[in-house]
Amino acid sequence: xxxxxxxxxxxxxxxxxxxxxxxxxxxxxxxxxxxxxxxxxxxxxxxxxxxxxxxxxxxxxxxxxxxxxxxxxxxxxxxxxxxxxxxxxxxxxxxxxxxxxxxxxxxxxxx
Amino acid sequence: xxxxxxxxxxxxxxxxxxxxxxxxxxxxxxxxxxxxxxxxxxxxxxxxxxxxxxxxxxxxxxxxxxxxxxxxxxxxxxxxxxxxxxxxxxxxxxxxxxxxxxxxxxxxxxxxxxxx
Numbered sequence: 001x002x003x004x005x006x007x008x009x010x011x012x013x014x015x016x017x018x019x020x021x022x023x024x025x026x027x028x029x030x031x032x033x034x035x036x037x038x039x040x041x042x043x044x045x046x047x048x049x050x051x052x053x054x055x056x057x058x059x060x061x062x063x064x065x066x067x068x069x070x071x072x073x074x075x076x077x078x079x080x081x082x083x084x085x086x087x088x089x090x091x092x093x094x095x096x097x098x099x100x101x102x103x104x105x106x107x108x109x110x111x
Numbered sequence: 112x113x114x115x116x117x118x119x120x121x122x123x124x125x126x127x128x129x130x131x132x133x134x135x136x137x138x139x140x141x142x143x144x145x146x147x148x149x150x151x152x153x154x155x156x157x158x159x160x161x162x163x164x165x166x167x168x169x170x171x172x173x174x175x176x177x178x179x180x181x182x183x184x185x186x187x188x189x190x191x192x193x194x195x196x197x198x199x200x201x202x203x204x205x206x207x208x209x210x211x212x213x214x215x216x217x218x219x220x221x222x223x224x225x226x227x
Contacts, residue, residue: 033213033214033215035215035217040219041219041220042115042202042204042217042218042219042220043156043202043215043217044217045214045215045216048212048213048214055211055212056210056211056212056213056214058214088154090154090156092156092215096213097208097213099158099161100215101158102148102155102156102157103155104153104154104155105154105155107154
């Protein structure tokens, strides 16, 4: 197993609510990336954080936002949840330009 | 924009046999990395093998090897002596590095079943 941990492992939210997902990066890693994996699909890049700054963003609306803390852990926030936001959310940590290590993901269900 | 295509939604193989998973990609970059990831039911993405585009030699990791054809933009994974534990979703991925930002672009995956 990698040193990347995500919490919670599962959660259920109601449409319109807000959610925060958390990721602890592997020791020594300064970069965290978030991916959304819909059922039966490959992961899609949401954004990347490097040294507490957003360092690239995929094709996701502004209601997807994030933070990276001084210890390089990270949060993914999603506002105004929609049914289509139901997915597995994966966090990956790395040193910039090096191999990414993934956590086990958070399964979000929006009802 | 970079794209990754996996044309085989599902594959099956007998235990101890060999199977090849296909992947093609599209990019205008000359230097990049390609990866195969395994995702078992535990959901965690596990790196199987990595290939640097500037290296002509195909990468090998124990029973796993790739056939990297840069001109054809093809990157297939060969699993030899298949084991029951190899059963999982396999994703081909391209690492894009532009403007100081990097991201992985994944294919839709191939579900591998290993039959005893």
